[in-house]
Amino acid sequence: MVPLIPTRLKIGLDVPWVTSWTEEIQGGVGPCPTVDGQPAALQAWKPGLGKPLYSRNHLRRQRDSVRAMLCPMCGDATTAGDRWSQTGHFVAAGALRTRGFGPALPVDLDDDRVLLDAGAIAPQHLKCAQASLQRCPHLGAMPDRELKAFPPSWVVVPLYVAAENSVTGRPLSAVSFLQLLGITEGRDANWRDRLPSV
Numbered sequence: 230m231v232p233l234i235p236t237r238l239k240i241g242l243d244v245p246w247v248t249s250w251t252e253e254i255q256g257g258v259g260p261c262p263t264v265d266g267q268p269a270a271l272q273a274w275k276p277g278l279g280k281p282l283y284s285r286n287h288l289r290r291q292r293d294s295v296r297a298m299l300c301p302m303c304g305d306a307t308t309a310g311d312r313w314s315q316t317g318h319f320v321a322a323g324a325l326r327t328r329g330f331g332p333a334l335p336v337d338l339d340d341d342r343v344l345l346d347a348g349a350i351a352p353q354h355l356k357c358a359q360a361s362l363q364r365c366p367h368l369g370a371m372p373d374r375e376l377k378a379f380p381p382s383w384v385v386v387p388l389y390v391a392a393e394n395s396v397t398g399r400p401l402s403a404v405s406f407l408q409l410l411g412i413t414e415g416r417d418a419n420w421r422d423r424l425p426s427v
């Protein structure tokens with residue numbers, strides 16, 4: 230067996246806290262506190278072991294980051310007024326409903342209400358977002374480099390994968406990642422005009 234050489238990369242500086250490492254094997258389904266005990270996809274917790282997989286978020290840390298509003302870069306809690314998203318984009322609630330998000334959105338949320346769809350990436354501290362933008366070639370090359378203030382209220386949407394019960398073998402749905410939608414005060418009366426033509 231090849232001994233693992235401790236990494237010199239610093240989590241929270243060179244590698245985001247939420248990033249998976251090669252020794253963190255994915256597998257199995259079990260109740261997870263990040264989704265109030267619902268079945269969720271599980272992954273070993275060994276941050277810093279092996280090599281970072283920059284394009285792959287750790288399943289548990291990703292859910293933790295959204296549920297507890299932990300900064301995906303440093304892993305510490307963010308507070309209201311210091312939550313920033315670079316990769317999020319604005320979209321009207323009605324447009325999300327046309328894409329099947331209806332059941333996940335509050336019924337009293339008007340179709341023209343603008344949401345900040347952060348995808349699976351929880352907002353960062355301003356200092357962490359600025360550092361990420363400077364250090365990460367992928368983020369630096371994006372056409373949209375604007376840091377957007379994350380709204381004070383939001384909706385969490387669980388994303389599911391097909392799995393099976395390890396005892397009975399019966400199929401079940403397990404939560405993989407959590408998607409985050411910030412609810413802005415903005416309105417977009419012409420949101421229908423921006424729907425992709427079919």
Ligand SMILES: [Zn+2]
Nearest residue numbers: 300303354357
């Ligand atoms: Zn941070």
